[in-house]
Structure formats: structure tokens, C-alpha cells
Amino acid sequence: MRFFRTPSAGSTLPATPDEIRSACTRLSGQETRGALGSAIATLVLASSPRDLQQMRWNFSAQIQDYTPEYRKLLEETITAHLHGTFQQVRLMNQQGAFAPMTDPVAPDAPAYWEMVASRCTTGREEGDRFRLLKYLLSGFCMFVQRIPGHPVGMPFPGGDRVDCIDGVYYCPVRTKANDVDAALCPYCPALQTPESGYLK
Numbered sequence: 300m301r302f303f304r305t306p307s308a309g310s311t312l313p314a315t316p317d318e319i320r321s322a323c324t325r326l327s328g329q330e331t332r333g334a335l336g337s338a339i340a341t342l343v344l345a346s347s348p349r350d351l352q353q354m355r356w357n358f359s360a361q362i363q364d365y366t367p368e369y370r371k372l373l374e375e376t377i378t379a380h381l382h383g384t385f386q387q388v389r390l391m392n393q394q395g396a397f398a399p400m401t402d403p404v405a406p407d408a409p410a411y412w413e414m415v416a417s418r419c420t421t422g423r424e425e426g427d428r429f430r431l432l433k434y435l436l437s438g439f440c441m442f443v444q445r446i447p448g449h450p451v452g453m454p455f456p457g458g459d460r461v462d463c464i465d466g467v468y469y470c471p472v473r474t475k476a477n478d479v480d481a482a483l484c485p486y487c488p489a490l491q492t493p494e495s496g497y498l499k
Contacts (some may be wrong), residue, residue, distance in 0.1 A: 311345040314428045316420035322431075323416035326438070327409040333400030335408065336443040340392040343385065343435050351381055354429050372454050380450040384436045387444070400443070408442045411486045418482060434482070441486055448483040459492060469493075 313319045322342060329335035355378055362370050391397060415434040419427045437448040447453075447468050453461040459471030470489035 312342065312350065312428050312432060314424040316422060316427075319419045319427060319431055320416050323412040323419075326415075327412040329408075330403060331401050332404055332443050332445075333397035335404050336388075336391065336397040336400060336439065339435055339439045339443065340388050340397070343388045343432070343439070344392065346385075346432055350429065350432055351385060354381060354433060357429060369454070369456075376450060376453055380453075381436065383450075384440060388436075388439055397443075404442050405486075405488075407486055408438075411438060411442070414482060437483055441483075441488060445488050447489040448487050449489075461489065462492065 313322045326335065326338055329338050355374070358377055359370075359374055362373055365373065415431065415438070419431045419434065421427055440446050441448050447461055447470055449461050449470065451461050451463050451468070455471050457471070461471070462469045468489040469492040470487065471492040473484060473487060473489050473491040
């Protein structure tokens with residue numbers, strides 16, 4: 300069923316509040332990782348390369364007050380994460396990799412998509428569209444791939460990073476949901492990094 304309209308050149312991502320709520324309701328109803336992955340792919344692949352580029356520009360504008368060294372590291376990490384996740388969605392969809400993934404989604408997945416609907420329905424269509432794409436890519440990581448919403452190597456103030464040790468993911472801000480990206484932390488599969496040096 301096609302319920303998207305074209306908000307900008309090359310992109311058919313949902314943009315209006317009604318479209319976004321409908322998309323999030325559909326995502327909330329997916330019961331297996333594969334079904335959710337396929338539903339996310341349908342939405343993500345409706346975006347355009349320009350959407351990813353604009354997200355990069357928006358992120359760069361948000362971190363202008365950071366030191367040049369830290370800003371450069373963040374920009375490189377986030378750019379690689381956005382494009383890498385997008386390509387992973389595309390590749391898995393092309394290869395039919397979602398069909399065998401019949402295990403159930405995490406119990407908190409529906410709550411995540413409810414949160415996404417609430418965050419992406421401000422009525423400012425361009426901003427809502429980019430926010431939705433960010434949450435789609437993060438949701439794909441957390442609920443389909445079962446990896447953190449922030450990529451391994453993601454640096455945080457104080458020098459700590461998201462890490463993977465013996466197949467277990469650790470994040471220095473996992474228990475700091477009220478301080479850092481509260482929208483992702485409660486749903487992230489990463490564990491809190493032991494004895495984190497994160498101070499803020």
C-alpha cells in the first residue's frame with residue numbers, strides 16, 4: 300500500500316504527521332526481526348542520497364561549538380555510520396536476508412516506534428523527515444541487527460567510546476539516558492561500560 304507523498308526531490312519518505320504515524324504503526328505491528336527489517340527497508344530505501352547528505356550537514360551544524368579535533372572525529376564516525384547502515388539495509392533487502400529472520404523482535408520495539416511517532420510529528424515536514432530517517436536507521440541497528448544505535452568507536456566527551464569486546468557491546472553512556480540522547484538509550488542493546496570515565 301502506498302501512503303507516502305513526495306516531500307522533496309528524489310525522496311518519498313513519510314513527511315506529514317499522518318504519514319509518519321501510519322508508518323510507525325506499521326512498524327510497531329511487526330512481530331519478527333525479518334518482518335521489521337523488511338518494513339524498515341521499504342521506508343529507508345524510499346529516501347534519497349540528498350536526505351543522507353542533509354542529515355550530515357544538519358549534524359555538523361549542531362556540533363560547531365565542539366573543539367575542531369572532536370568535531371572532526373564525530374563527523375567522520377557519524378558519516379560512516381549513516382552511509383554504512385543505509386548500505387546494509389539495501390544489501391540485506393536485495394539478498395533476501397530478512398526472510399529467514401523469524402525470531403521475535405525485542406519486547407520494547409513497539410514502545411520505540413511510539414516514541415518515534417511522537418518525536419517526528421511536529422508538522423515541520425523537512426525536519427520530521429530527517430528525524431524519521433535517523434530513527435529508522437537506529438531502529439534497524441538495535442532491533443534488526445541487535446547492535447547499538449550509536450556505532451562502535453563513537454566517541455564521547457572524556458575519551459570513552461562505544462566498544463565491542465568478545466561479541467558484547469558496551470557504551471559509556473548507557474545508563475545516562477537523561478543526559479545523552481534519551482531517545483535511544485532506553486532501547487539500546489549495549490551494556491554500560493564498566494567504570495566509565497564519562498563525567499557529564
